[in-house]
Amino acid sequence: MATIKDVARLAGVSVATVSRVYNDSHLVREDTRERVRQVAQQLGYSPHGAARSLITSRTHTIGVLLPDLYGEFFSEVIRGIDLRSQQEGFHVLVSSARNDGRSLESALRSMRGRVDGLIVMSPDMDAGAGQRGLPARFPVVLLNSPPSDSGYDSLGVANFDGAYAMIRHLAGLGHRRIAIIRGAEQNFDAAERLRGYRAAVAELGLEADAALELPGDFSEAAGHAAALRLLALPRRPSAVFASNDGMAIGALSAVREAGLRVPEDLAVTGFDDIPMARYLDPALTSVHVDITALGASATDWLLATLQGQEIPGARREMLPTTLIVRRSCGAGAPGPA
C-alpha cells in the first residue's frame, strides 16, 4: 500500500503538501494540487485511517452498542444511525453485548481509540449495569434506558403514552376487560408499557385483574403461549394488548388456531407498528414508533456533542408515538390501511 511519502516523492513535493491536498487546505497551488491528485490516483493511495486518527485524535467513527442484533427493531435503529452518520462522513462500528457489566465493559475497552463517541442501548432496568465502565466524560447517548443520574444524554420512546393511548382507544370501543402481554422482564420499555396500561386501566375505571397481566419476552412464541392462556381463562377478556407486534402476531395465530375470530371474539393490538403489521389478517392495530428516527436523532445528538455544539448530559427526550388503528381492534377501519 502506498503511503503519503510515496506520493510526495513521486509528485516531487513534501509530505506536508500532500497532506494539505487531502485536508483541502487552500494553501496549495492549483497545479500542485492537481499533480498530487494525479500521482495519488495512479498509486491508488488513500490516507491511512489509523495514522490519521492517532495524530488528530478523532476517528470519525461512532460506536454502537446493542444488547442484541436480532430483529426488525435493531436493523431499523442501525439504519437510522448509518444514514445520518454517512451524511456527516462518520463510520459506524457496531457491537452487540449482553448488557451485563462485564461483556459491556470489555466491548467498551476494545473500542477505546476507535470511536469518537458511543450510542448505547441499555434497556435493562438496572441502570448501573449498562453504564458502568463507560469512560467518564466520554460522549455517550443512551437509547431506551431507564432514567439515571449518569449524566448522559438519553433518548427513548414515549412508551407510557403509547400504551395509555392504546388502552384508551380500546376502552373507547367499549372494552372493559383488557389483558396485556408483557414484554421481557427487566426491560425498561416493557416496564413503561405496562405502567401505561395500568395507569389507563385505573384512570378509566376498567377491570383490574392480575390474571390479565401475562408474562412475555417479545417473541412470537411468547405471544402465542400467552394468548392460549388468555383463551383458557374462566372469564375471558374481550381485548388483549401485546407489548410488541411480534407477540401480537403470535397471539393472532393462537386465536385462529383456537377457531376463534379477531376482533369479534378477541381484539388484538400491538406496539411498534412493524412494516408488516398492515399486511396481517386482520391488519394489526398498533402504536407506531419511528425507529429509524430514533437512531437518527441519537446520531444527531452525538455528533452535535462531538462538535461541541451541545453540552452533553443535559437532555432526556421521549419520541412521541402515534396510534395506528386497523382492523384487529375491531374499530371501523375501512379495510386494511
Next chain:
Amino acid sequence: MATIKDVARLAGVSVATVSRVYNDSHLVREDTRERVRQVAQQLGYSPHGAARSLITSRTHTIGVLLPDLYGEFFSEVIRGIDLRSQQEGFHVLVSSARNDGRSLESALRSMRGRVDGLIVMSPDMDAGAGQRGLPARFPVVLLNSPPSDSGYDSLGVANFDGAYAMIRHLAGLGHRRIAIIRGAEQNFDAAERLRGYRAAVAELGLEADAALELPGDFSEAAGHAAALRLLALPRRPSAVFASNDGMAIGALSAVREAGLRVPEDLAVTGFDDIPMARYLDPALTSVHVDITALGASATDWLLATLQGQEIPGARREMLPTTLIVRRSCGAGAPGPA
C-alpha cells in the same frame, strides 16, 4: 486518557514492559505483571486502538458493505457476522452504499487503514460495478454476487435450486399454471430465482406464459400490486411463487381483499422463510435460507484468509436451502407448523 507512558511511569517500569503485559508475553515476572495491571486499572488505561493498528498494521476489524440496511435480511446477515467476529475478537464496521461504483469506491477508500478485510454484498448483476475500486490483493468475501473473474471468494444462496424445488413442489400438488412475482431488476438473487422457476416450468412441462412473470422489487407493496394483476388475468393461475416473503405477504393481503381464499383460489408461496412466515394466515410455504449462517460463513472465510490459512479467491459456494411446506400452498400441512 491515560497512555502507556503514564502507566509505565506510575508502575516504575518501561513502556515495553507494560506493552508486554497487554500482549501477554510470558517474558514478564508475575509480580511485575500484577503491579502493571493494578496501575492500569487505577488509571482506567486501555490500549489505544489506532496506535496499535498503526504499528501492527492489523485493525482487528472487518468491514461490511451492504447495499442497504433495510429489513430482516440485513439484520440477520449482520447478526451472523457480529456473532462470529466477536468470538474471534474482531470488530465490525458497517456501511451501506448504493453499489454504483462511486459511492462504493468512496466507502472503500474511507475504510482504508480501518479494516483488515471486507465482506461486500453486491447483488447487482453488473459485477464490475460492485467490485471496481476494491484494492487489489485485499481480503474480500463477496456475498450474493454474480459469478465474476474478480478473484474474490464468493458466498451465496442456492437460489436456483430453491426456486426449482418450490415449483416442483407446486407441480406435485397438481398446479400446471404457476405465476412468479419477480425480484428487483438487476438483482442477482432475483435473476437466479427466476431462472430456477423457468427451468422447472420447462422441464416439468408446465404452462409457460410471459403473462405469468410479473415484475416486482421485493417490497410488500409490489407483491400486493402483482397479485391484483394476476387476479385480473383472463386465465388466472392457480398458484403464485413470490420471489421473497415480503412480496408473498403483500400478495396474501391482496387475495384476501379481493374476497378470495388462499390456497383454494390461489396458492401463494415465498422465499426466505422469515420468522414471521409461520404466523401468517395461512402460514406461508417458503424456501428456508439460513441468513445468519450466511453471515457467519462469510466471516469464517474472511478470518481464515486473514490468518493466512486459506488461499483467497479459490472458493465459490452456494448455501443450500430447504423447502418449508405450510398451508399457503395447499399441501396438507397439519395446521401451522
Next chain:
DNA sequence: GAGGGGCATGTAATCGTTTACATTTTCGCC
C-alpha cells in the same frame, strides 16, 4: 533596489503503540 507582506512549500516534532536489540538481573553450578 531594498524592504516587506503574502503565499506556497518544506522540516521536523508528535500522536500511542510494538518490537528488535541492548542491557541488566537472576540463578544454578562448579
Next chain:
DNA sequence: GGCGAAAATGTAAACGATTACATGCCCCTC
C-alpha cells in the same frame, strides 16, 4: 564466589499521518 545462560527489563526506531514553525519566493511599493 565467579561464570554463563536464561530470564526480565529497558532503549529507541519504527508505523503514517498532521501541523506549528521556518523558509523561500514573488511581487509590489517607495
